Amino acid sequence: AADTVRVGLMAPLTGAWASEGQDMKQIVELLAEELNNQGGLLGKQIEIIAEDDGGDPKTASLAAQRLANSDVVAVIGTYGSSITEASQAIYDEAKILQVANGSTAIRLSEKGLKYFLRTCPRDDEQGKVAAKTLMDMGFKKIAILHDNTSYAKGLADEAKGLLEKEPVEIVFYDALTPGERDYNTILTKIKAAGPDVVLFTGYYPEAGLLMRQKMEMGWNVPFLGGDATNNPDLVKIAGKQAAEGYYFLSPPVPQDLDSKAAKDFMSAFKQKYNAEPGSVWAVLAGDGFNVLAAAIKGSGSTDTEKMVAYLKTQLKDMPGLTGNISFDEKGDRVGDLYRVYRVDADGKFVLQP
Amino acid sequence: MLLKIENLHVKYGNVEALHGIDISVEQGEIVTILGANGAGKSTTLMAISGLVKVSEGSILFDGEPLNKLPAHDIVARGVAQAPEGRRVFGTLTVRENLNLGAYTSNDQQKISQNLDWVFELFPRLKERRNQMAGTLSGGEQQMLAVGRALMGNPRILLLDEPSLGLAPLLVKTIFDTVRQINQAGVTVVLVEQNARAALKLADRGYVMEVGHIVLKDSAANLLANPDVQSAYLGGRG
Amino acid sequence: MEFFFQQLTNGLAVGGIYALIALGYTMVYGVLKLINFAHGDLFMIGAYLGLTLLTALGLADHLSPFGVIALLAVMVLALVAILGVVLERVAYRPLRQAHRLSAVVSALGASIFFQNIVMLIYGAKFHVYPHDLMPRTVVHIFGMPVPLIRILILLASVVMMVGLYTFIQRTKVGTAIRAAAIDQGAARLMGINVDRVIALVFVIGPALGGVAGLMVGIYYGQINFTMGWIYGLKAFTAAILGGIGNIPGAMVGGLLLGLIEAFAAAYLSIAWKDAFAFCVLILILIVRPTGLLGERVAEKV
């Protein structure tokens, strides 16, 4: 452990979420490489130790044990709340700082764990924004569709709870099965309920199919999606025509930020991988790395206590890939992060004013 | 010489079941193989048909080695077998079973001739031609197994206990049939527990014991041989 | 009423695809008594190969949409069939004498292998077929709009079923296939080249699966490396529902499963539809232990 600073990355490199996990790895490795080219941290090179959590809790707990044993100063990850949860206790017991990137369940930061932080916002945050957006847009009859994953259900419930207090009617509330291809049955059923808008809280592959099949049905209802649909592949799957007019909520993606950090990252990423970064979650893992780097630099040490203290108290509005970053006492990211996006006719995600 | 087996060894796993046997069959003969349970009679027939691997020795059919050929090629050369345990295709109909007996032949006319002949031999099968073979009674299945082997115009017919489970009347029919087929020019190798009947029918016979041929002679001599009598003919019948 | 009819066509469209995959499943099962868990993955590979060929050869620029699809279908069919034969050769043939379940584990291993090799080659991302490949023609039946492609998929599965059924039941080779399924040794004694018969089955089954994958790709657009697992399980369920090993059964089972899912989602709960479908399956099997069209041969003792 003497000559390098080892940073763990726990990500779903195989299994159903492999695409997210592999993006996370690419981004974090890119950032580490850049930092190393600038001389690393505390005069040492950074080494990324990536472990596969397979997207399932059991494998995740093993991956966590493994990282806890490999002298890492901190761990980035992971995607999926229950996966993260399976690893939390292990890092806590081992006194390792964990910065989660795609785990939005509220409870993760409500347990009073000292060394847990996350760069992603919480479900209640997004739920609030979703309800507010729907109200602002003036919809009266709302259908809510989730996919029974812990994230999507959480968001759907959160929004539903808030909307029920408002003078709107929730005409439909149910879950689809992710991974299927044909959602015509569901669309037909939602259509029969007659909503003005559909709030879909699931992920982009299903959202894309829903948009496409909705168009083929000749049905013209607006859709509002959650941040899990912020992925360029959404448009690829739906087709530009079908995707046009789709709204979704998301923390800002690097493309939309004016900060230097974001711009540099975008060009570096394009140059290295010849593609645009995928989902915002992977980018949030990148921010996790940036935050860690800042903590080490700022506290001048790789001591967990010092890093955590620095992040929770001293780090303020650090410019990240997804906007400015600060943390509260619980380790949650503060600030209203969410923006509304709309897909335009070219399939571009346009930030709404 | 139609069939010539020399120094045949067969192994099941590590256990050798045949320890080097020699059998020869002339064109047009009926040859019977006698022997107690587990002597290796069925194994011999299976080796000829290519269903068990020969570990040593050779099997020549019409001067051509069989033991390197795959089983289906052996059949195509005119070696048919009605195997031990009948092995009819249970979920196929009687008709389909019989048609499979003529799988290697393409002569439709000949096939339907044979079918008529088999149905004549075993009227029961005709009656049941659309029944699933697996639901036939034991004896009916035996008829089917023999009938199926007759369908393909074999040059040599290997029969493994064809009379097993048949009613006395039908046992006679079977032996008569074998004689008929033989007279029509088909060579027959017959394995039978009903040794007396088999010897009466056959030209020559072999006696096997635990994987060896211990005796070979003309059928008449074997029938008269006191050792054979006491061991296989149950004293007197 | 319109809602009902819409859901009916929705169910039939899904069911048609299940049926198509189930046909290949049942075909392989019928001969080897092998639950080929890799079948779903061959389906998935069919979808990927279709996309690769389409983009690599730039077909869409030169041919009419139906020409493109027909040509793709032929190529995918051939390639997946080759893969199927190789799979049989490598993973199943050595296990022919072993216990039935040994081959199932081998199939599961092959399934894991296929999924991960596709993930490594193509990446874990979703891949998408061009959207304009298939003209989005809509025809009207009793005044209800139905996309043409749904009718084509249904038609394709009916044609394949009838073709297969005739082939298996009426032809000499078909009888040989069934015979080999029952007793390979006895089949050899009839002069049947069992290896070839089984290889033939592994041409037909996987080819059907591959084409089904292509159709799913064209129809829904979105494919990924885990799709075979979900569709495979559904198709297996469909095949069992109809009576595994039975070709019309696979068809009936597929369509029925599609309909059950559609109506469960439409009139009960979407989130519970799969559970409901399994409940119906279980109930049907309690009443008819060998599926809807499965043979009920009382075992002769």
Added chain:
Amino acid sequence: MKNKRWIVYAACAVVILISPAALNRYWTDVLNVIGLYVMLALSLNIILGHCGMFHMGHAAFYAVGAYTTAILNTAYGIPVLWLMPLSGLLAGLFALVIARPIIHLRGDYLLIVTIGFVEIVRIALINNIFGITGGANGIFGIDRPTIFGMKISTPGQFFYLIWFFVAVTIYLFRKLEHSRFGRALNYIREDDVAAAGSGIDTGHYKLIAFVIGAVWAGFCGTLFAAKMTIIAPESFNFWESVLLFMIVLLGGRGSIAGVILGTFLVIGLPEIFRQFATARMLVFGVVMVAMMIFRPEGILPPPPRTYRLDGDTGPEEAA
């Protein structure tokens, strides 16, 4: 011959026992997971290996046990280990109810029905059935077990807890195998018509086999819940059942030693293959196929049972 076998087993046991001392926490935890799967696989082995029923839904029973523990512990604070018998009982009861109508199904039909059960259970859990399963979030905050006032929390502590139960399982199941009951299951597996013809109530035994397997899976559920402190539906999906199914077949149907070895391979190999990163499951798939081809009846098929025949009934008297 027989003695040699025992020496090997004893050596293995000793190696396993002292291993936490030599291993880091990660590898100890891998052994813990293996231990859990050994128990699960041994319980499936009763159903699949001994009785020959194609059961690919074992995770359903495991889930019942885990959720029983999690719900009762988080809601009423009942100590985790006290819940073990209850979890087993409920899982067994559940098996009894669902297996009764389907137990007569043959081979693949039973297979799909059991897959159906595991899917139904998972869907029910995800949809927060009765409002007590926590939906997709699952249940968190399960207490660590305590033994004689000592809290079990590190991998090393869990190691001894889990492997203690593994040892008990092996001991009991070995006795079970070598008994009237174990033989009856084997007869049914070989030929159930003949088994009935020998006076064995096949339906009853199949059911009991199911229940015993389920009870044990329920016990494992408790240990799993205690170890993870959080459980979620995806821990009990169809794939888990498939893994267990593969373990039993790969190890050798009906062989305790084989099943244990199979678990080490199926659960351990992907961990060893971590060096292949994204290709690790690919390698795993290839290894599965290869192992099956080289050992079609499993790595260690069960040796024939031996019986102590009394001297005076020796064969020489027989002729």
Added chain:
Amino acid sequence: MTLLHLENLTKRFGGLIAVNDVSFDVPEGAIVGLIGPNGAGKTTVFNLITGNYRADSGKIVFDGRPINNLPTHKIVSLGIARTFQTIRLFQKLTALENVLSGCHCRMKSGSIAAMFQPPWQRAEEQKALDKALSELRFVKLAEQAMNLAENLSYGNQRLLEVARALATEPRLIILDEPAGGMNDQETARLIDTIRQIQARGVTVLLIEHDMSLVMKACEQIVVLENGGKIAEGTPSEIKANRRVIEAYLGTDEE
């Protein structure tokens, strides 16, 4: 005294009447033969008695108790054991274990007892083992005890089936073509074995096409044809019965 009583038994398979209104009695202690042409319905009668098939109509009374609708294992524990026309042994198990399966229905211990093995359970196991060995010795297969059933020769497999059936301590044993595949000498030995079974007080009902066995061993013979009973009587009566000769035996011209 009548041990087994069949009354107007009928069984159909689709349109086929496999057993048609058959009645006969098996007296306690006797050896009764059931013969008839192939497909006459003999095996079906056996399957009806042992509960493998359900009769469409008619009555089966064993020892004064109707057993029509009982499951097979119940019937076995009441005291009827059988062998199968096509051998159905547990091929991958040893000969000893095959016979032990027969002891099963006379034992009590279940899964819990198995796990904790109280003394009575061990005693029971030992008793069963002794019983199985003695049955093996009875059919002269003790040397084969540890061989797998599949490795026994065909004739020995048949004997093993008999031993397994005997281990259930039956009062009636029914044998379906026990001499199938045996040569004359082996058949002669089988006749001895059957007589010894009778001497143990077990009633025997058997199907056989080997007339030497039937005529020597049986005291009473029932003849079926096309599902119906066409004759019943002592061997000499049956041998002389014109109808039986026509339908089954044929004239012994040689």
